[in-house]
Amino acid sequence: MLIFRWIGAVAIFACGVLLGTGLAAFERRRVAQAEGFLLLLRYIRLQIDCFSMPVARILSECDRDLLLACGVEHPPKDFKTLLGGTKLFLREDVCRLLEDFGACLGGSYREEQLRCCDYYLTRLCPYCDKLRAELQGRERMALFLPPALSVALILLLI
Numbered sequence: 001m002l003i004f005r006w007i008g009a010v011a012i013f014a015c016g017v018l019l020g021t022g023l024a025a026f027e028r029r030r031v032a033q034a035e036g037f038l039l040l041l042r043y044i045r046l047q048i049d050c051f052s053m054p055v056a057r058i059l060s061e062c063d064r065d066l067l068l069a070c071g072v073e074h075p076p077k078d079f080k081t082l083l084g085g086t087k088l089f090l091r092e093d094v095c096r097l098l099e100d101f102g103a104c105l106g107g108s109y110r111e112e113q114l115r116c117c118d119y120y121l122t123r124l125c126p127y128c129d130k131l132r133a134e135l136q137g138r139e140r141m142a143l144f145l146p147p148a149l150s151v152a153l154i155l156l157l158i
Helices: 002-051 055-060 064-070 079-084 092-104 110-157
Strands: none
Touching: 002 055, 002 064, 002 092, 002 110, 055 079, 079 092, 092 110
């Protein structure tokens, strides 16, 4: 009977450790995706400003690594399609912000598109900075809290 208790305790602790590492990976992925979208918006702004390229061409010629940082496998035809085919790890208000950016992009003159890019870049930069600043603490919490709770559960059950 004692062996089953030990096997159960090890299983509960292993689940806590796995959950903690999964949560830490999620936090890193969230920061990477937010920074990827920030870089993508800067890239789109640069292409519109320097070359007056249409959005479809910008996204089709975009660097694959930049799209992968956003969570996109294949180059989309427009920004709305990019968001629709991507699993977003960002907060809901930031997702809405990106959707609004996609709605105003590509349907107006060059100067209006540049203003749109600037506006959404200024809104997205503080979010990325905040995520980057909080990443280390959130990772520590994700790596510590689930295993600690699993140890507390083991102690309660023993």
